[in-house]
Amino acid sequence: MVRYDLALIGFGGVNRALAELISQRGDRLAEELGFTLRVVAITDLRAGSLVDTDGIDLAPLLAAEPGELDFSGLTGGNADPRSEWVIREVPADIVVEATFTNPTDGEPALSHVRWALEAGKHVCTTNKGPVALAGRALRVLAEQRGIGFEFEGAVLSGTPVLRTAQRLLAGLEITGVQGIMNGTSNYILGRLEEGIELPAAIAEAQELGYAEADPTADIEGHDVQLKVLILANEILGADLRRADVCCEGISSVTPQEVQDAVTKGLHWKLVGSATLRADGTVDARVALLALPAHHPLAGISGPLNAVTFHTDLLGSVTVSGPGAGRMETAYALLSDIIAIHQGRHADDDTAPLYPVLQETHRG
Numbered sequence: 001m002v003r004y005d006l007a008l009i010g011f012g013g014v015n016r017a018l019a020e021l022i023s024q025r026g027d028r029l030a031e032e033l034g035f036t037l038r039v040v041a042i043t044d045l046r047a048g049s050l051v052d053t054d055g056i057d058l059a060p061l062l063a064a065e066p067g068e069l070d071f072s073g074l075t076g077g078n079a080d081p082r083s084e085w086v087i088r089e090v091p092a093d094i095v096v097e098a099t100f101t102n103p104t105d106g107e108p109a110l111s112h113v114r115w116a117l118e119a120g121k122h123v124c125t126t127n128k129g130p131v132a133l134a135g136r137a138l139r140v141l142a143e144q145r146g147i148g149f150e151f152e153g154a155v156l157s158g159t160p161v162l163r164t165a166q167r168l169l170a171g172l173e174i175t176g177v178q179g180i181m182n183g184t185s186n187y188i189l190g191r192l193e194e195g196i197e198l199p200a201a202i203a204e205a206q207e208l209g210y211a212e213a214d215p216t217a218d219i220e221g222h223d224v225q226l227k228v229l230i231l232a233n234e235i236l237g238a239d240l241r242r243a244d245v246c247c248e249g250i251s252s253v254t255p256q257e258v259q260d261a262v263t264k265g266l267h268w269k270l271v272g273s274a275t276l277r278a279d280g281t282v283d284a285r286v287a288l289l290a291l292p293a294h295h296p297l298a299g300i301s302g303p304l305n306a307v308t309f310h311t312d313l314l315g316s317v318t319v320s321g322p323g324a325g326r327m328e329t330a331y332a333l334l335s336d337i338i339a340i341h342q343g344r345h346a347d348d349d350t351a352p353l354y355p356v357l358q359e360t361h362r363g
């Protein structure tokens with residue numbers, strides 16, 4: 001049986017949920033998927049670092065309250081995260097990056113991913129920063145090393161948007177992508193419709209594990225901006241920068257306006273889109289729109305999100321599912337690990353392990 005040793009970088013909601021999945025479903029995964037998972041290192045800004053190359057006992061860590069974790073008193077523990085040393089030096093097959101998303105320069109997650117790929121380790125990440133801001137360079141680095149760089153959770157948590165486009169819609173031309181891509185803002189808009197005030201709705205989204213550590217990115221549209229960038233560059237073959245994606249958030253609409261809209265049969269939604277123009281360039285934007293009730297995205301509510309692909313042969317194809325949530329996003333990491341496993345064990349060893357759908361470089 002193949003075993004993958006994991007180094008978890010960041011031990012917040014998502015990577016803790018992955019540790020839970022491994023603890024609770026490890027045997028079933030081995031039976032169904034033919035591999036086992038073992039965590040050999042964890043680093044976290046607050047808890048420090050913990051290394052055990054024979055496998056960390058996850059049970060006591062999962063029993064502790066998240067805010068109370070302190071690795072410094074444990075065997076193999078240190079008060080310092082030592083992320084660079086752990087990523088480069090600790091023998092692990094897969095580095096799982098789930099630290100804060102930084103929409104400005106992607107750091108320090110971008111360095112975490114680069115160090116791991118340079119060290120020849122597969123990477124899975126739910127962190128939008130490195131993928132949106134340096135996805136192409138990281139993909140090239142991974143391809144040069146013949147290793148996996150997987151990031152399904154960066155768009156719509158565990159709902160398979162990227163793999164649907166890259167694998168299941170292969171052979172079609174995708175001419176545009178449109179959707180509701182942020183669980184927090186969609187949840188908040190729904191709560192505003194119900195008469196809940198903005199600060200209370202934000203607090204609920206934080207408690208439920210949907211919001212970013214700094215929810216400004218959710219409220220001001222920056223999180224959707226990164227997701228649109230990922231879709232434009234990865235699926236439509238564009239080479240856009242963050243500044244190329246016009247962006248607005250939900251803070252410009254008042255609770256009263258949201259409620260008045262409902263009386264007129266309208267629902268405010270934060271919609272991200274990327275559309276291929278006739279000249280081959282891509283128009284990408286995040287806009288707050290009042291959608292009529294019959295619009296396909298109007299009924300997408302709470303942390304539920306949806307992405308519609310516009311294609312040449314099938315018309316519109318929509319994928320809908322959770323856009324946020326700790327366990328939902330941990331599942332995305334598991335699906336990445338499965339993709340890495342399947343890549344390693346592909347029957348056709350002449351095929352590229354990590355194919356990219358459209359390599360045309362559009363501006």
Ligand SMILES: NC(=O)C1=CN([C@@H]2O[C@H](COP(=O)(O)OP(=O)(O)OC[C@H]3O[C@@H](n4cnc5c(N)ncnc54)[C@H](O)[C@@H]3O)[C@@H](O)[C@H]2O)C=CC1
Nearest residue numbers: 010011012013014044045046098099100101126127324325
């Ligand atoms: N929660 C969700 O629904 C989703 C989250 N994501 C992304 O996944 C990532 C993780 O999300 P959550 O676990 O919810 O966030 P979180 O805020 O609960 O956890 C992040 C953890 O990373 C740690 N950390 C921050 N900087 C670090 C560093 N330099 N070195 C080591 N550890 C560091 C923090 O101490 C914290 O424990 C974020 O980038 C987020 O944008 C993506 C999709 C959905």
Ligand SMILES: N[C@@H](CC=O)C(=O)O
Nearest residue numbers: 182183184210212324
């Ligand atoms: N904060 C994000 C988490 C997933 O990317 C959201 O609410 O969608």
